[in-house]
Amino acid sequence: MLRRHPERSLENPVFADAELDPVMPRAELARLEPELRNALLSQQELLRDRAERAVLVVVAGIDGAGKGSAINLLSEWMDPRGIRTLAFGPPTEDELRHPPMWRYWAELPARGSLGIVFGSWYTDFFKEAARKKPNAKRLASLAEDIARFEAMLASEGVQLVKLWYHLSRDAQRQRCEELEAHPDTAWRVSDADREVAKKFKRLRAAADTVVKATDFPYARWTIIPSADTSMRTYATAVAVRDALRRKHLPPTGATPKLDPSPDRFDGVDYDRQLDKAEYEAALAHWQGRLARAVHNPAFASRSLALVFEGSDAAGKGGAIRRLTHALDVRQMRIMAIAAPSAEALARPYLWRFWRDVPTTGRIAIFDRSWYGRVLVERVEGFAKPAEWKRAYDEIRDFEAQLVEHGTIVVKCWLAITKEEQLVRFRERESVPFKRYKITSDDWRNRRKWTAYRRAANDMFAQTDTDAAPWALIASDDKRFARVEVVKTIALAVEEALGIGKAED
Amino acid sequence: MLRRHPERSLENPVFADAELDPVMPRAELARLEPELRNALLSQQELLRDRAERAVLVVVAGIDGAGKGSAINLLSEWMDPRGIRTLAFGPPTEDELRHPPMWRYWAELPARGSLGIVFGSWYTDFFKEAARKKPNAKRLASLAEDIARFEAMLASEGVQLVKLWYHLSRDAQRQRCEELEAHPDTAWRVSDADREVAKKFKRLRAAADTVVKATDFPYARWTIIPSADTSMRTYATAVAVRDALRRKHLPPTGATPKLDPSPDRFDGVDYDRQLDKAEYEAALAHWQGRLARAVHNPAFASRSLALVFEGSDAAGKGGAIRRLTHALDVRQMRIMAIAAPSAEALARPYLWRFWRDVPTTGRIAIFDRSWYGRVLVERVEGFAKPAEWKRAYDEIRDFEAQLVEHGTIVVKCWLAITKEEQLVRFRERESVPFKRYKITSDDWRNRRKWTAYRRAANDMFAQTDTDAAPWALIASDDKRFARVEVVKTIALAVEEALGIGKAED
Structure with a gap:
């Protein structure tokens, strides 16, 4: 793992490694690729054959970090027949006529299969945390909702693999500029991407809030350094492979005790x-x-x-x-x-x-x-x-x-x-x-x-x-x-x- | 079967029997009920056990004829676990974002079960037919769509039982007046119901058009005389029982011949x-x-x-x-x-x-x-x-x-x-x-x-x-x-x- 900016001061330890914008040479990724793919495929086969758990890969992070590439990577390196992409945008009319979590429930993958979630239940929490003056009460309540939802999923056999895509401000800006320079790729840069550089510190602080508040033993975050394509690819594949290899651990809380109930x-x-x-x-x-x-x-x-x-x-x-x-x-x-x-x-x-x-x-x-x-x-x-x-x-x-x-x-x-x-x-x-x-x-x-x-x-x-x-x-x-x-x-x-x- | 208005002149042979507003004494229905229920239940059991076909009961007809009671009847007299009611109103936002038939496709019952459809694919056709000057081309095209859809369903193992609820103008008006007279039942009378008496001839002509254009050998209409509750109940139960007893007949058209295709x-x-x-x-x-x-x-x-x-x-x-x-x-x-x-x-x-x-x-x-x-x-x-x-x-x-x-x-x-x-x-x-x-x-x-x-x-x-x-x-x-x-x-x-x- 090469580090491009060893001199950069680190303002935030959660994202420190990612903000060093580590680079992996393409040839190195090519050398490691076959073994990674083999491991991912054989783990996927075990997942399917045992059918004991479902896996939900949550893709989140800073805009302009290349989150979208995670889908293409996983569906290229694994068997796409066992993978379902669940990408959510702003709620539709129909979704608004149901409680907010309804759309996520409707799409939960079956045991033995893998889902990749974009635009997940973190969207509102991250937005609130990124406001100039976040509402502390609302933040706490959103974090609580997430904790409860993920604990339920983990208890009920859904393993959560949460990936947070991050890179330095300079790298983010540079990536956007490169894409914008050519009409064939300019569409990839959204207004949100352009905003990131301006509000970088605030967004990083918000990311820090989100990741720290929701890093549960049964649903941990992995930070994916996203400045360099090969590095991002490598880190994504390793995170998913390792999660698949781990035994799924449901929350260990004691079974609630029931007091005798009145008749x-x-x-x-x-x-x-x-x-x-x-x-x-x-x-x-x-x-x-x-x-x-x-x-x-x-x-x-x-x-x-x-x-x-x-x-x-x-x-x-x-x-x-x-x-x-x-x-x-x-x-x-x-x-x-x-x-x-x-x-x-x-x-x-x-x-x-x-x-x-x-x-x-x-x-x-x-x-x-x-x-x-x-x-x-x-x-x-x-x-x-x-x-x-x-x-x-x-x-x-x-x-x-x-x-x-x-x-x-x-x-x-x-x-x-x-x-x-x-x-x-x-x-x-x-x-x-x-x-x-x-x-x-x-x-x-x-x-x-x-x-x-x-x-x-x-x-x-x-x-x-x-x-x-x-x-x-x-x-x-x-x-x-x-x-x-x-x-x-x-x-x-x-x-x-x-x-x-x-x-x- | 008693006939209350034997002297009434019959303007339309399709609905002639129904417009006589036949009446069945409650005691007579009570006498016949056990055998009807037994037959419906045993047919439903056969349907479920064989699982060779699904049955779709299409409920249509003139507003204010008591169509809604068909659901309660069938779910009371049959095992509700094998019945699904599919009631469609004006299309929702989500439905409008799909082709019109999408919502019906989504809800098709599985082989072995029975669906009851309200607000079916006949709604638009009936509306068009009931306009002052129906558009002949649109009518033909809507009839063609229905014919194609129902032929496909019948070929693919869905038996259609189509019930058209009808009664005389006087009986319809009287029914609405009785319901409206009391605040506890007035809500049952809709604006559409109130309109029926005024435009009765036009609606009956439209009903005639619909029924005649879509009475296919593999998907026949049964006219349900609806003025009298016992009679309506009896006729509904008999129509469903008889349909369940019949062997399902898919359309008999010759298998299309394929000409040799160019390479x-x-x-x-x-x-x-x-x-x-x-x-x-x-x-x-x-x-x-x-x-x-x-x-x-x-x-x-x-x-x-x-x-x-x-x-x-x-x-x-x-x-x-x-x-x-x-x-x-x-x-x-x-x-x-x-x-x-x-x-x-x-x-x-x-x-x-x-x-x-x-x-x-x-x-x-x-x-x-x-x-x-x-x-x-x-x-x-x-x-x-x-x-x-x-x-x-x-x-x-x-x-x-x-x-x-x-x-x-x-x-x-x-x-x-x-x-x-x-x-x-x-x-x-x-x-x-x-x-x-x-x-x-x-x-x-x-x-x-x-x-x-x-x-x-x-x-x-x-x-x-x-x-x-x-x-x-x-x-x-x-x-x-x-x-x-x-x-x-x-x-x-x-x-x-x-x-x-x-x-x-």
Whole structure:
């Protein structure tokens, strides 16, 4: 490794090596290339064959440092069929109608494959840090969001390889000037590139803030010296190769401890019921209230995510149908959540739910939901204790992001007694067109009634937040439950929009 | 079946029965319900278990006829886990950045499942037909689009069940008045519903036009009498049950005959080459031209779809990398097309390619493409003769839709001689980091050189259209080929945008 400017004073130790603008002769790179390529290819083959983790290469750094070349390098030196480039620009209309992290979730690579991210979740953080007077609170909050997101990815089998491209001010300016000198390459120099030299110190300080705040043991930054093409190529290839060789280390935090949770079912009054006339009047009333609320102009900039959980035969399907009678089919979507597909299993747990979060102005109804992780997957042992215990945090964070974006989140648990469940199971068995609803799984789950109840109580204790509350709905009487569901949702929407109080 | 208005004069035979507003007593529906539900459920089970076809229920008809209730009915009477509702409103920003049919393609149900479509591809046709003076040419063209789309779906294993909801003018008005009379249901009546009575004759004539023009043997309309809820429910359930019971009949048109195709490879001058200096200058020149063209403001409302095909080792990957040097990574996406996933195999062939068509302002690069159907799938026997022969039409139609939307489509075939391929295979085998590129498949394909050549020639004869032309690029010299690829694309973009001629 040659150093071109050994005399330069180093103002910032993080970028000290890179600002020396180290150079590698082309012949030296040519000599090293075959072995590097072999190593990258064989690591990629192992990655694919084992399919234990996905790798996400995050490409970031100072504008004009030649970040774009990393893609061409990796897709030339590795097998492009196992690589997906995820390049994000300013958010599109469609992206703006979802929470900010949605677009990154949608594109997460499957285990066994490699993604290269441009324009990642660092964009806003770097921009804020590069302002003349960064807002310290916003900086801290953005750093916190990144830490949480990356810890989740790392825990869920996504290895992060973060590359920061850097070079000295002189080298950056010189590179831009050389490109600008010729009409065939001038297009490569953007306005942002031209600005870099002027604000170099500020940008370097911002880079320092970003890198220091987000250099986690499970997601480290590598600084790529970018002034010289061969050196940049070499450093990129080595960083990716070394990351692929390393065993993926998820965050080592202790598994969260769960305190014993209070029994929320004790407070449910299962005897509540409505007669037919009361039911019809009340249902029509609350359907109307809900319909008017979601047709209110104020709803156009909001959205609604509805979660339905409960024991088997608690009446989720019937309640959802009464609810949807009040809604325009073009405005809503019902997701019947079954066992995850192979596609979903290859990605972080919440991936498939992120795909279905409601866009602005819309309603997403989840018939069973992301809570499967801490209910059926916990009780049946499909998720390891570390996984489902971690899930409470991940779910709170997920729902907080929805709420932050303006989504109204309402979660309904339909609660029935064990006796009522038995009555319904027997009825399902005796009516031919209801028989498909009852399987041996249902009887097996019933034998684990206590375990499910404990899981539900832990879930309430951990996820009944002000922003996204749980409603426990007594459902031994179907009529009462159906009205209660529509009423709960109508009131939540009215409250969120600040309307309808006068009607009560 | 009771008839309430036997005396009414019938102005339109298609809707005659429906305009009699037949009524079914609730008790009668209750009596018939168990058997209907049993039949629907057992048919749904067969559909799922056999997984030979998907079923798409298209719900259309006159506003205010209670179309929305069809969803609730089917998801109540059938297993909602096998049903997906696809409700489309006015196109979103994101949808407008794609060809009109894109949103329907994206949502096609997999074999074994059932989709219910609201706001389908009939919306524009019905609107045009309902204008005071419909444009006959546009009507014919819209009908033609629908015919082509539905024939493709039916051929590719999607059974269409088309339901048209209709009732008399008086019944429609009465239904709206009853709903409007109460604040809890008034929201159900839209402005469109209110308009129906006023323009009833015109709308009925339009409905007549639509139904008659699109009642295909493989995709028939059923008219659902909609004045009475029980009758509507009964007729919907019967129509879906009967469709599920029927064997799915794809269109019976004769397999298209292929005339012998001229040998396009005879005209390729494989000796063309560039020396290193010529190459570097020419590559930089055409990269610059291409970069300026796609950064031209006129490109912002267009998009670019690039197809790369050719023999193994023809140099597609290398050419694509030289091309991408000229492009902003945020503007483009490379799709390396491998064997289809299970998800893709369960849907019409073009589904996975439709998902990746470029949005406005973007560039999609296909390293292998939808032409696999008429190349590898034909030669290796993965597609039946009827399938790949039909594919030429489907592909022309697909590309025509892209072009119609403003997408510039350029298709490059990299042509090498059999001798040059051997040289490159041997080189790949001898260089460790190139060895992953050569497999026994490649050697096997090589033995079928003549069959692939015939398939390519047929493909050129069938799909080298003015709107989406093929460029045959002599590729024995990699330098010549790479420059030629970038030049071909740059010129195509310049020509489409009407720029750059002066520079030639």
